[in-house]
Amino acid sequence: MSRRLFTLLVAAAAALLLVPAALALRVHVRVEGKTQTIFGAAEPSLDVKANALDALESASFAGEFYYHVTVGGFGPYVDQIGRYPAGGSSGWVFKVNGFSPPVGADAVTLKAGDRVLWYWATFGPSGGPPTLVLRRVKRGCYRVLAQDDAGRTRPARGAVLHFGGRAVRARTGSACVGPHRGPVRATLKGAVRSNALA
Numbered sequence: 001m002s003r004r005l006f007t008l009l010v011a012a013a014a015a016l017l018l019v020p021a022a023l024a025l026r027v028h029v030r031v032e033g034k035t036q037t038i039f040g041a042a043e044p045s046l047d048v049k050a051n052a053l054d055a056l057e058s059a060s061f062a063g064e065f066y067y068h069v070t071v072g073g074f075g076p077y078v079d080q081i082g083r084y085p086a087g088g089s090s091g092w093v094f095k096v097n098g099f100s101p102p103v104g105a106d107a108v109t110l111k112a113g114d115r116v117l118w119y120w121a122t123f124g125p126s127g128g129p130p131t132l133v134l135r136r137v138k139r140g141c142y143r144v145l146a147q148d149d150a151g152r153t154r155p156a157r158g159a160v161l162h163f164g165g166r167a168v169r170a171r172t173g174s175a176c177v178g179p180h181r182g183p184v185r186a187t188l189k190g191a192v193r194s195n196a197l198a
Contacts, residue, residue, distance in 0.1 A: 024049060025112045029059045032119040032131075032192050034084045039063035041196035042183065043115060052094050052105035053078070055116040075104045081118065090122040095131060100149035119192045132156055132194035134186045141176040144186040144194060159188040 024047035030040040039059045046058040053069070053076060060067050068080040078092045079085060086092055094105055095117045101108045110116065121128040130146035133153065137143050142161055145153040155173025163184040168175050170186070177184065186194035 025110055025114075027055055027110050027113065028115040029055045030115075030117050030195060031056070031059055031063070031065070031081060032117065033082050034120040037193060037196075038065050038082050041185065042198065043195050048110060048116075050109060052096055052101075052108040052110065052116050055110065056081075056094075056105065056118055059118070076106050078105065078118070081120075084120060089124070090120065092118060093121050093128060094118045095147075095149075095151075097151070098131070098133065098147050098153075099151040100128075117192075121192070129191050130156075131192040132159065132186050132188060134161075134184065134194040134197055136197055137174065140178050140180070141174070142170070142184060142186070142197070143174045144170050144188070145173065146188065146191055156186065156188050156191065159186045159191075159194075161186055 026045045027048045028043040028045050030043045031038040039062065046062055048055045048058045056067060056078065065082055067078060069076045070079045081092050093100060096108055096110065097115050117131060119131065127149060130148055133145045133147050135143045135145065144156040144159040146156040147153045157171065157173050159170045159173060161168045161170055161175055161177055161184055163177055163180045164182045168177050183196035183198050185196045
């Protein structure tokens with residue numbers, strides 16, 4: 001084999017290896033478990049192939065956690081993440097940019113910059129739990145929003161901000177915590193934990 005042909009073959013092989021990386025999207029992924037955050041409290045960005053199920057796969061690889069998919073009549077269904085299998089009125093659901101799509105995770109095509117949240121939910125007569133969204137208003141001050149499945153938000157009155165071993169109640173959904181170290185998170189009974197902000 002000539003040196004030139006060898007060089008061309010090596011270049012072609014290298015190009016084929018780079019194609020998957022070039023086709024990947026960078027999206028933010030977080031996985032909130034039944035009792036704790038499983039992956040990505042600060043919503044890190046990951047390379048994802050195409051859809052919300054791929055986002056879970058990327059997070060599972062990055063965070064080294066287990067998940068399981070069952071294929072049923074309506075397509076793939078995530079029936080377990082971490083230690084908790086779905087059962088009864090509880091299971092694993094997802095949102096993309098705060099909205100809960102009415103289709104399976106494999107049918108939701110993502111675009112760069114999207115935010116994917118997988119979380120444990122127990123459903124009741126009024127649906128699933130709201131998810132909390134934490135926003136910084138100004139240095140040391142935060143606003144907590146409760147987001148429903150349609151992406152609508154309202155102030156999360158009574159939420160608790162957690163930071164550095166301390167806690168402050170956000171009676172109106174907003175509170176200032178003053179100077180602090182480490183990330184801030186929000187919780188509220190009956191709601192999914194918020195993202196973390198440094």
